[in-house]
Amino acid sequence: MRKFCTVESCNQCDDPRTCTLNRLGIGCCGQVHSVGGDMDLRRRLLEMGFCNGANVEVIRRAPLGDPIEFRLRGYHLSLRDEQARHVNILPASR
Amino acid sequence: MSSCCEKPETTVVKATLTVALAGNPNSGKTTLFNALTGLRQKVANYPGVTVEKKTGRCKLPSGQWINIIDLPGTYSLISRSPDEQVAMEVLRGLRADTPAPDAVVVVVDASNLQRNLYLVSQLIELGRPMVVALNMMDLAEQRGKPVSAEALSRELGVPVVPVVGHQRKGIEHLKQVIAQAKVAPMPDWPLPDAMKEELMLVGGGLAILHDGPEDHESKDSMPTGNGKGGLLDRYKAIAERLLIGDRAGDLLSLSQKEPVTSLLKSAAGRMGQLGIEPMQADIEAHYRWIEQVGDRALGHVDGPKVPAAPEAEVRSRSWTERIDAICIHKFWGLLIFTAIMATLFVSIFWLAQPVMDGIDGGVSWLGAQVASWLPDGPVRDLVNDGIFAGVGAVVVFVPQIALLFFFLSILEDSGYLARAAFLMDRLLAKVGLHGKSFIPLLSSFACAIPGIMATRTIESRKDRLATIFVAPFMSCSARLPVYTLLIGTFFAAYGPFKQAGIMLALYALGIVAAAGTAWVFKRSMLKGPKPAFILELPTYKMPQASQVARSVFTNTKAFLTKAGTTIFCLSVILWAMMYYPRMPKSHVEQVEQQASLHNQDVDTAIAGEQLRYSVAGRFGHLIEPAIRPLGYDWKMGVGLVGAFAAREVFVSTMGIVYSVGDVEQEATPLEDAMRADHYADGRAVWTPVVALSLLVWFVLAMQCMSTLAVVRRETGGWKWPLVMLVYMNALAYVVSLAVYQVGTRFLHG
DSSP states (O other): OOOOOOOTTTOOOGOOOOBBBBGTTTOOOEEEEEEEEEHHHHHHHHHOOOOOOOEEEEEHHHSSSSSSSEEEETEEEEEEEEHHHHEEEEEEOO | OOOOOTTTGGGOOOEEEEEHHHHHETTTTTHHOOOOOOOEEEEEEOOTTTEEEEEEEEOOOOOOEEEEEEEOOOSSSSSSSSHHHHHHHHTTTTTTTTTSSSSEEEEGGGHHHHHHHHHHHHHHHTTOEEEEEEEEEHHHHTTTTTOHHHHHHHHHOOEEOOOOOOGTTTHHHHHHHHHTEEEEOOOOOOOOOOHHHHHHHHHHHHHHHHSSSOGGGGGGGGGOOOOHHHHHHHHHHHHHHHHOOOOTTTHHHHHHHHTHHHHHHHHHHEEEEEHHOHHHHHHHHHHHHHHHHHHHHHHOSSSSSOOOOTTHHHHHOHHHHHHHHHHHHTHHHHHHHHHHHHHHIIIIIIIIHHHHHHHHHHHHHHHHHHHHHHOOHHHHHIIIIIHHHHHHHHHHHHHHHHHHHHHHHHHHHHHHHHHHHHHHHHHHTTOOOOOOOHHHHHTTOOOOOHHHHHHOOOHHHHHHHHHHHHGEEEEEOTHHHHHHHHHHHHHHGGGHHHHHHHHHHHHHHHHHHHHHHHHHHHHHOSSSSHHHHHEEEEOOOOOOOOHHHHHHHHHHHHIIIHHHHHHHHHHHHHHHHHHHHHOOHHHHHHHHHHHTTOOHHHHHHHHHHHHHHSSSHHHHHHHHHHHGTTTTTTTHHHHHHHHHTTHHHHHHHHHHTTTTTTTTSSSSSHHHHHHOOOOOSSSSSOHHHHHHHHHHHHHHHOOOOOHHHHHHHHHHSHHHHHHHHHHHHHHHHHHHHHHHHHHHHHHHO
């Protein structure tokens, strides 16, 4: 298992297909590559703006570890780990 | 109706225009609705669903009155939740209970432009005249991203009015512009070419279907825009919905008509071959269009997009982010959360108590005053013990409900409620609940009535139902007198610490039962795809006193009118059950003689005997065989009937059954009477095991008609309250049975 990617190793991800939003480290940015999951979840995530290579920044995890707060298209939203894992991310190069 | 002959120009204008107010959650839609309509509002429910329908009236500068429908806040119009379904149906004029809107006012949060424009992009496709109210311009400017209303208006082709809802800026301007609402030209969505072709084909199929020799009636729901091109655009918009799989409302029947069905089928096949998924392609195209429109509205020139990655580093931290750094901090965040929740809980648990006692006393005093005017007899007793007690049973909840909605609206309007859900979600997700279930469940420790009403903040229906369903397991304040009486009477020998331990164990039992029930229910009755937890963390805002007051007022009023009537009726019925039939005169005299012989208070003795004689008393005897295995006798059965009015009534009912007079003054006689009570064979009626079994019953059983009345109101029918009644009482029966049977084996075996 790959560990959460940290700020320093953010651009170390060589295989974008395996980097999902839930594994992106706190403070990391990335671009949305694709969204998976069932039809309903995918539609909701797309409608909330997880599409067209939008930039996502990981703000924090809740004190109990889940959910995760993100910044996307200028607003903040949170997803549970189980949903964030369906968003595939291209980690931003720094 | 004004005469058309005198003022010919007014005949064009409809008597009352209907305007729908649409917008994202947290876009300031409610504030704007209040600013437009003032106090001329009406809150009801859409028939058949539990979505609140808010309508109001507003006078335009021209002197014309318009009706405004405040649609539920939604991110999208592709129906997933009842909220979105209702919003979509109203906008398309498909609801018989609501007139089709003549125009739509969309509230757009200028500080969160892109996601808000997504809803706008869907509204454009409906082809209704539209005005955009660009809200929170102050916030957008603070962030250094002022949106140009002119540029946005140019891009969208509809009037755009900048407003600051909470400062009432721009409201008058908006009122002027509502009359100038325009149908937005259909944008050429940057869809894949293959999909555009399919849209043309399906759109053509729809045109054939509708423009056939007979004039189709549902043509009304497709306003024609301008000319032939506009009509084709409308067909293409409907084709788009059909292609992405939306079958809500009349789309289902459209999709089942030829030639549409076969066209859709072949389109799906061709796009599948090309690897295009219509739903995804559609949303992406909308967002691509939004990105262009947004850039221009923000004053960015056309051209290659600025590489966005550095944005995160460059931007300065907003107020909201600074507050969040503390408010959802691992340590401080939890501390602040605990402090806020403690304040909320203490307020509804203790602060409301003196007021509730005051109301209780006031209503019964009033009842006694009115009753003293009436002659002795059933009418007087009905007025005093039936009607006034019934009114008291309803009004007594008002302080708690008002306080709860006071806190709740502050938490919600400020934006903290979303943070509280964010903090607590992990804990509640484990049993299948939602972060937003926390406050309703916490409130239920004071009383399930406000707790269940607080579930209105949960958007997902399944999560909301699950929360409503488990809320009554939380030990409410009405159970406390029963706990105290039984623990104090039968566990006195165990010392204060063990007594406190028992009390804590009862609270814990309720929580465990709630968690287990939620877990089971999310896997059985509420099964199905899990609603995704997508929680927006909105910008912090200062709550407005007027909004808070309005929320307290409307919610309290809704409780009184909707749930209150049911509670009142049930409590009068319950009174009658404990009052009728009356004892015959001879019987009364007998009791009087007996009482004076044993040196008892005559009135108390008569009251006790009358209760035993009543329907409720007989019912106690009737159910005795059923409750026998739990260790209860018929007197406890009567107590359980009485407890249906409110759990604490159990204590006073026992006082009457045991003929010990007013137990509210002094409980000791009741305790003694209970300890002294023996069966004919000499066994004690009450043992610690019986008391424990009864305590468990009180933790788990659904025996509160007010809760049932509120659940009926909140779920929109008797189905859920009945399921709740059967489930909770069955569970209570089984567990109490186990406690008594196992307990007696251990202690006597």
